[in-house]
Amino acid sequence: MEKDALILVEQLAFKKQKSYMQSPFRYLLRAMLASMFIGFGVIVAFKTGNFFFMEHSPLAYPIGALTFGAAIILIVYGGGDLFTGNTFYFSYTAFRKKLGWLEVLKLWLLSYAGNIIGACFFAFFIFQTGLFSDPSTNSFLLTVANNKVHLSTSELFFRGILCNWLVCLAFFIPMRLEGDGAKLFTMMLFVFCFFISGYEHSIANMCTFSGCLCLKSTR
Incomplete structure (x- = not known):
């Protein structure tokens, strides 16, 4: 079954490459869309977690981790090119000598750039909604962000490796499963694992x- 899933990984990598070859701009837009989907997950996670955070409840992080799973569902079923997933698809295909590393690097850079642009656009949209203008609604978000900026570079680096290990498994393992229910549960479980573990x-x-x-x- 692993071999069948790995064949699907190669096919998906070629599909993404074909999308880029047909229109680099469309590929960039798909990358922007992916980070916006991540943005939806971030907002849901911190909005729901904040209710518990304000009450000093230990459930703040578990609830945030559980609801953040919406992001991966949006990406898988809504379409989008996420850099972290692309590192798996393109690396595997390149190691199999089915894609050149120079081509892989180009695809990575464009998807990463699109993810950054999409994140900025989404932040602008959230700013315009005023949903986080009240300090009582943004405490959890700001606290988590503040904790992140005080981590060392090496800590961030290795937390990033462990995070993407789980994220890639969240994309890969459901390829071997039948039925949307099992796939959704597995994806959300792995996302819950990386969020609650504190990976980056x-x-x-x-x-x-x-x-x-x-x-x-705004302050």
């Missing part, structure tokens, strides 16, 4: 920090 997802951090910068600008 680079694209989620883009959305978190860009959102915090907008909030800070």
Whole structure:
């Protein structure tokens, strides 16, 4: 079954490459869309977690971790090119000598750039809604972001590795499962694991920090 799933990984990598070859701009837009989906997950996680955070409840992080799973569902079923997932698809295909590393690097850079742009656009939209203008609604978000910026570079680096390990498994393992119910549960479980463990997802951090910068600008 693993071999069948790995064949799907290659096919997905070629599909993404084909999308880029047909229209680099469309590929960029898909990357922007992916980080916006992550942004939706970030907002849901911190809005729901904040209710518990304000009451000093230990459930703040578990609830945030549980609801953040909406992000991966949006990406898988709504479409989008997420850099962290692309590192898996393109690396595997390149190691199999089915794609050149120069081509892989180009695809990575464009998806990463699109993710950054999308995160900034989403932060602007959230800023315009005023949903986090009240300090009583943004305490959890700002506290988590503040804790992140005080981590050392090496801590962030290794937390990022462990995070993407789980994220790639969240994309890979459901390929071997039948039925949307099993796939959804597995994806959300792995996302819950990386969130509750305190690992660092680079694209989620883009959305978190860009959102915090907008909030800070209102003070």
